[in-house]
Amino acid sequence: MPKIGVVIILAILFSTTVLALNNRSAVSLSGLDSASCTVPDPCRTFDVAISKTNDGGEVIVLSSAGYGPFTVTKSVSIISPPAYHAALAPTSGDAITVNVDNAVVVLRGLTLNGSLGGNNGITFTGQMVASSNTKLYVENCVITGFSGAGVNFARNGTLFISELIARGNAVSAVFVDGSPGLPTYGSIDHALLEANGYGMVVDSATVAIRDSVAAANGFTGFYARAFASGT
Numbered sequence: 001m002p003k004i005g006v007v008i009i010l011a012i013l014f015s016t017t018v019l020a021l022n023n024r025s026a027v028s029l030s031g032l033d034s035a036s037c038t039v040p041d042p043c044r045t046f047d048v049a050i051s052k053t054n055d056g057g058e059v060i061v062l063s064s065a066g067y068g069p070f071t072v073t074k075s076v077s078i079i080s081p082p083a084y085h086a087a088l089a090p091t092s093g094d095a096i097t098v099n100v101d102n103a104v105v106v107l108r109g110l111t112l113n114g115s116l117g118g119n120n121g122i123t124f125t126g127q128m129v130a131s132s133n134t135k136l137y138v139e140n141c142v143i144t145g146f147s148g149a150g151v152n153f154a155r156n157g158t159l160f161i162s163e164l165i166a167r168g169n170a171v172s173a174v175f176v177d178g179s180p181g182l183p184t185y186g187s188i189d190h191a192l193l194e195a196n197g198y199g200m201v202v203d204s205a206t207v208a209i210r211d212s213v214a215a216a217n218g219f220t221g222f223y224a225r226a227f228a229s230g231t
Helices: 003-019 046-051
Strands: 022-027 053-061 070-072 076-079 086-088 096-098 104-108 110-113 122-124 135-139 142-144 149-153 158-167 172-177 185-194 198-203 206-210 213-215 222-225
Touching: 022 046, 046 053, 046 070, 046 076, 070 076, 122 135, 142 149, 149 158, 158 172, 172 185, 185 198, 198 206, 198 213
Parallel strands: 022 053, 053 076, 070 096, 076 104, 086 110, 096 122, 104 135, 110 142, 122 149, 135 158, 142 158, 149 172, 158 185, 172 198, 185 206, 185 213, 198 222
Antiparallel strands: none
């Protein structure tokens, strides 16, 4: 085979390898961010694992560890099984930032600790646009000690919370902040909101709350203001 043919084939193989992403990625205490982030070859941090995951894929936790703050810009599920303690303890800023339109993001089984200087536990941010239809699911998470909110849902979309423990967050456990005229919704099921500033604040949004408790918060347990409504 001519040398030029060999070079072309090698270039194609190399580019295919570089562009290949995982449907299921993994992180582990023993992982390396230079790895492929597959289950047999896990990465060390969520941020890198997400970058190596297909849109709509998942990142799973294989061992207990701290995995660092991360940003979500695609549909993805971040899943820590009950057997493992997957922690994020930022020294500044937010533990998790979600900034994506028309996506489905699942955060399950994570422990977020803001006592080292973190601002918000989870922030959903970006430009308010009528076409945004992002759905954010926060399931079986523990969020404590942030100087802002445990969950800061700061743009239009839909927030689903189930089995959340949020305590000791200075501003509020959950803040749903929409915009008049743009659909912003929330569903809160089995949340325990303890010793925060506010338990839950809803502004310009419609939120349904079921089987949840707000206790020992500094201000109001459940506070709806402006154009908010709820059940």
